[in-house]
Each structure stands twice: as C-alpha cells, then as structure tokens.
Amino acid sequence: MSKEIAEKIYSAFDEMSQRNTRPRRLIAERLVELANNGNDFTTDDLWQELRAIDPKIGRATVFRSIEKMVDKRLLDRIEFADGTHHYRVCGGSHHHHLTCTQCHRVVEVDLCLPADQIHAIGDQANFEIEGHSLALFGRCEACRS
Template identity: 70%
Template sequence: MIELATAGADFTVDDLWQSLRQKEPRLGRATVYRSVEILVNAGLLDRIEFADGRHHYRICGERHHHHLTCTQCHRVVEVDICLPAEQFKAIGQQTGFAIEGHSITLFGRCARCTAHR
C-alpha cells in the first residue's frame, strides 16, 4: 500500500490484495477488506465512490475535501467545495438529527471525455 500511497494513485481493495499477496501469499481477501474499512473509519484512507457504485481508495491527507469523478474515464479530482456549516446546522434542526459528518459525491464528465463525445 505504501507504493500506492506515495504514487498518489487510486486503488481498489482487490488491487491492494493482489499487491500484498506478492509478499504474503496466504493473506486473505477478507483481512484486507476489514483493514481498509478500519483505515477509512479512522480517516487515514478516503473512499471514492463512482457513479456505477464501485469504490476506489486513496490516501488524500488531512484537509477536508470531496471528490468529483468522471462517469466515463473515472478520473478523480479533489474539490474544496462544501456546504456552509450553517446549512448543516439547519438540516440538523429541521430533521432532529445531530449531524456527525457528511460525504458529498459529485459525478460528471471531465473536459477530455466531453470533447471526445
């Protein structure tokens, strides 16, 4: 995973599992899935959702951001756009929820895919 992280690449759990199995052939897929979930829940790894329901993972750092993914080529761009804190507070008050976090998923076609359409 360190190689994937330092390259800044997105990866799937299967990518990670195959990479790790080269060094530890007996490593189970379920172990890798559980470990990835722990890292996501700890905020050390970001889950990137695609329009087709697939997930990739990326180590992004600590700053708050969201992801915009291309529905055609699956390019991922980090965006620093978010709803204002007042809107989350208003949503919480309207619904009776104590909002603990959020995830905004954006999909579209990148400029290169739009041009080739």
C-alpha cells in the same frame, strides 16, 4: 505525500495489533506507495498486487485492514455514480471528490457546503449532524472531448 501521512499509516497498523506481521507490513508499505503516487485503488486490486509478492496473504486481512484505515480516517472511500467505489489515501483534511462517470478519474476539491446550510438541514429534519459526505459526479475534460 508527506512523511507525516506515512508515519500515520505505520502508526495505525501498530495500534491495530501487537504483532507486526509480514502481511500488515506489506499492506502498510503499499498504502504509503499509493499515497505518494496519489493513486486510488480497489481492495480487490490491492489484494491481487500483494498476492504477487506474498501468495499466502489473506483476502480478509487486506479487507479488514482497509476498513480499519477508513475508520481511522486515513483512507477515503470514494463512491462512483455506477455504485462502485475506490479508496484513496487523502491525508485527513476535510474535502470532497469529483468523479468522472466515464473514466473514473478522481479529483479532490476543497469546496464544501457552508456550515450554516448544514446546520439548517439538520434543524429542518430535527437531526444533530455529526458529519457528511458530498458525492459529485460528472465527465472530466478528457472524456468530454
């Protein structure tokens, strides 16, 4: 993951609050690690990992921080076919995810519907499309064998 993503994460935390608290630093540092490794995570797993470092870190602090990172488009919320979801630091460029229905493997794909099809959908329903997400589910190669 690029140094630019790490800077964006730290900058976003600076913008969220005037106070540079230990919990916020721990969350930001862990997000940078996850970004560097390309790992996705649940907010609950992240909270439990951080509690091992700082038992006083609040669940609400972690959950609010993650939601703010999603709002700033620094984290993607990845939906699974079973209704669960994970988060991943993806870097901000437009893309979608394939998710395995069996092992929950996540693969980023730089494929999208053509803009004219998206506009046609909006025109047909008399909507001005402001954004979209495309959820693709299936079984990865390892789970099929």
